[in-house]
Amino acid sequence: LQVQNRPMGELWKPTLDEDNPGSGAFATSDVLMKLQNLIRILVNSIEVSASEICAKPANDAQSSEALLSALHCLHLICTTFIHEAKKSQMEFGRSKTQFGSDWLNSSVLVYLKKLWGVKCLFHEKGDDRFFVFNLKIAELFLCLSTCVDDTMFPAEELCQFVSSLFAKSKVLRNKDLMETHLSPLITCIPGLIASCADDSKGYLLEAFTDAFRDSKVDCKLMLPYLDAVREMLLPEKSGIWFTEIDLGLSEYRSAWISEL
Structure with a gap:
């Protein structure tokens, strides 16, 4: 997978140049913006898929597997996002107001808050697969709880x-x-x-x-x-x-x- 003709792995490496030693921080910011966009897309997709699965009278194994994969991918991306935000604070001296809990609330958690509604939708269902969906959502919120306050969750x-x-x-x-x-x-x-x-x-x-x-x-x-x-x-x-x-x-x- 390539983005703008660059291997995906290179997107995680901050690039510094001699004339602008702070450029690595901006490269990391660019990564965070890309991850933020992926989170937004995935959350919207999960929200739509969840509504469709709940509306179906019978178990759709293919749709359920796709939703489970999307939740797994979202967890990995959020974990990476938090890691990159913390790294930016430590390596480039960004303040907590730039990549701290307030920034997370306004950038990423505003999307993830939608999953709280999805969780409630699943909770009303008795099928075992909805229990698994909610387990994955709980894992995600537990991961986020380590780096943000509880004002939003x-x-x-x-x-x-x-x-x-x-x-x-x-x-x-x-x-x-x-x-x-x-x-x-x-x-x-x-x-x-x-x-x-x-x-x-x-x-x-x-x-x-x-x-x-x-x-x-x-x-x-x-x-x-x-x-x-x-x-x-x-x-x-x-x-x-x-x-x-x-x-x-x-x-x-x-x-x-x-x-x-």
């Missing part, structure tokens, strides 16, 4: 969303599907619990603990669950610290140890 709503997915995973008919796609969400739980407000943690801890209790020893998710529990039981090893007033955390720690 409130942390409490994100915790409720993630909690609902854990609750839904217990009643899925297709357990293989659940075991394939739930793992990335489990790995994000310690960081999410450590960073969210105390009044948002209770239902998230409850949903996680219930799902952990229901997991079988031979379940593919057992190792991710054990890793998440280890991080919350042994914060000195994981580097994820919890305050002493974390809502009911000691109670849930006892429950996890009991299950072990």
Whole structure:
């Protein structure tokens, strides 16, 4: 794949010239604008595809696979976008107001906010495939939550969303599907619990603990669950610290140890 007769890989390399040492920052800005445009196109496409899939009475496997691929691509592009924005701050001395949370809110999150509506549309459906779509959307929001404040995506709503997915995973008919796609969400739980407000943690801890209790020893998710529990039981090893007033955390720690 080439853009303007240049290999795609070269687009990620900031080019400096002797007469203009700041040109690399502008090259990086150009990359961010291209990524921003890709995000806008993908989000619009996902929004349209989601409406069409929800309107169909029968399962359209081809459309579902295409939507799942689009969500996966969007996650990769957003991850790259955030990496490039942070790199621009560090390497070229751009201020946080230029590539910080306010800039992200006005440039990228304004598009991604549409996915919150798509998530609600999927949540009303009972089919397992809609659960997988929402898992991918949750992964994306969890990725974004590490670099922006919660003014656009409130942390409490994100915790409720993630909690609902854990609750839904217990009643899925297709357990293989659940075991394939739930793992990335489990790995994000310690960081999410450590960073969210105390009044948002209770239902998230409850949903996680219930799902952990229901997991079988031979379940593919057992190792991710054990890793998440280890991080919350042994914060000195994981580097994820919890305050002493974390809502009911000691109670849930006892429950996890009991299950072990």
